[in-house]
Amino acid sequence: MYIVLSTGSVCRTTDNAVIPEDASNGDYAEYLAWLAQGNSPAPVAGxxxxxxxxxxxxxxxxxxxxxxxxxxxxxxxxxxxxxxxxxxxxxxxxxxxxxxxxxxxxxxxxxx
Known part of the structure; x- marks a missing residue:
């Protein structure tokens, strides 16, 4: 599961890794593939x-x-x-x- 942060970066909730919005980043590419499978990120914490x-x-x-x-x-x-x-x-x-x-x-x- 992922959370999109206000900076545009993505937080992977399994390990709280902050992933920059960068197509050359392998973790970000993994996030995009996850989205392509029909998944949606969780809402940002208050x-x-x-x-x-x-x-x-x-x-x-x-x-x-x-x-x-x-x-x-x-x-x-x-x-x-x-x-x-x-x-x-x-x-x-x-x-x-x-x-x-x-x-x-x-x-x-x-x-x-």
């Missing part, structure tokens, strides 16, 4: 869903960066006990966000 999905993805990226910094300090032996607690908190927050992400757009959380 603005609220799109905004929330973007916010979740942005926060997950921030968590990844913070976690990486904390893990480096742990490996280097320079971490404090509070760093370990902070890392555990970030991990818990990321788990909650991934659960919410699955509710906003199924299959999206598989990327994280």
């Amino acid at each position: 603005e609220g869903k799109t905004d929330r999905l973007a916010a979740i993805n942005e926060r997950l990226a921030e968590i990844d960066l913070s976690s990486l910094r904390l893990l480096r300090s742990i490996v280097a032996g320079t971490a404090q006990q509070e760093d370990r607690h902070l890392l555990a908190g970030l991990d818990s927050e990321a788990t909650d966000l991934r659960s919410e992400l699955e509710g906003v757009m199924p299959a999206a959380s598989e990327r994280y």
Whole structure:
């Protein structure tokens, strides 16, 4: 299944790959063949869903960066006990966000 985005790109819902509108792109050609078989793309998610999905993805990226910094300090032996607690908190927050992400757009959380 696919969703046509406002940019003209297509989102493949099985893996949430964003496929540019480009005839030379193999994934886009596959989408066109899918359309030719009589299939129709799903409606675009509402603005609220799109905004929330973007916010979740942005926060997950921030968590990844913070976690990486904390893990480096742990490996280097320079971490404090509070760093370990902070890392555990970030991990818990990321788990909650991934659960919410699955509710906003199924299959999206598989990327994280």
